[in-house]
Amino acid sequence: MATEKKSGGIVETIKTIVYALLIAGVFRTIFFQPFWIPSGSMKETLLIGDFLFVNKMAYGYSYASCPSIPFTGIGPDKLCGFLDGDNTRILGRMPERGDVVVFRHPVNGTDYIKRLIGLPGDRIQVRDGVLHINGQPVKVEPAGVFEEIAGPQGPQGLRPRCANGPVGDGAVCKKERFIETLPNGVRHTILNIGDQRSDHTGVYTVPEGHFFFMGDNRDNSADSRLPQTAGGVGFVPFENLIGRADRIMFSSAGRSLLFFWTWRADRFFKGIQ
Template sequence: MASDATTKSGGLLETVKTIVYALLIAGLFRSLLFQPFWIPSGSMKDTLLIGDFLFVNKLAYGYSYASCPSIPAFGIDAKKICGFVDGDNTRLFGSEPERGDVVVFRHPVSGADFIKRVVGLPGDRVQMKNGVLHLNDEAVKLEHGGTFVETMEPQGPQGGLPRCENGAVGQGGKCEKTRLIETLPNGVSHSILNIETSFVDNTGVFTVPAGHFFFVGDNRDNSTDSRVTQSRGGVGFVPFENLIGRADRVMFSSAGRSMFAFWTWRSDRFFKAIE
């Protein structure tokens, strides 16, 4: 008959094995299928709000070095793990994004994760004129979409304040932005916001190279994206291999500094499709 000590030892070993297997399965799930992503900034308002939580679909565009997990807080970097496949701009089971997809990708220089919307495909000519997106020398269709209103208060864990089109707004006041509905040439429609006339409202012509994509944020005057080159601190053209996956649906959303503050949950955004 086994002693109590042996039984306890065996039970502990089984527990440890179960935990290890669970972590391995979770790691495999994260690396190959879906990656969790919190929205940290307002660059994609009002499509995505600060505090939205979603899973990025890695199956959408196949796999590259960027598909590997990256957790800077623990020193885990995708290039350190999968750097051996970096640099050739190819993907395993690769499928290119469609115009209008909302995509999480690795910044070509810093390696930080960004989330923006694809507007320019390889070979496209992209230009901003007076705040209007032009693709291949044609202005995209714009329609009035009303006014986006949010409260002037700290948002998310970083506690940043929103920017407003209606000037200086006191704490607790209504922060307003013009909302427009933009329709891309393939028929994809989504809302964009305007705050002010900024330097990225008028640009030169960008010709997207082969194997690269052009991204912009929906909150046009509050987004660091492809309208600014990498040499000037922007995103520039993003290589195909830097794509992580497509954002399809918001799973959970919290307006507060912590997901545990249930009184700040936005239940109307739970399982909301991303358009």
């Protein structure tokens, strides 16, 4: 009798674990997807080591909404690739200018996170470091200096670029800080390191069914200003949007989550603007 109870208990435990994994899988597939910030292209809005959940309901669903299956090598393309190519979404809703969006790179399939700047039909240009939308410059206000400590950041050990020149580990790395206001009233921080080619662009006309993205750390972002063949993301199709980033859930400045002394408690549950 005791053996039967023990055996039954093990079976129930296994069933509970399986059910929990199934529920978690459904939750991740339909509602939210976890995302770690791996690079500094969205500073200071998002820092390396921020952890957030992407709202997959915000824009409806497409092939890009499918998750990867851990430890199997099976990715979204294999699960839902048959939906790829028509640039449509189920229950689709248009994103708004200024949204912080996670999307799938149109060529290599890597997940990116950037700010949505250009809608279909928009004409986008950067002139002398100032964003222009449909021929009009956006409002830009000086907002002091963004400072961080120079040195390896995150699991990849990335080093920040500084407006005050190359500085050694432990020194203060500075960037110019501005508040940019988009035509629909969305206000957000952008950073400037120095004058470079991406501060002087031609006019990009966003095709129908596509979007134009830029990083808030303007001089350190591979985004829609560069074509896909040159390491950028180019114009991103509607179907490649995964979801909207609304809130940071957790943040760690260290190379491992186990380094609790590097946790950024002031960023826990912080809203994304």
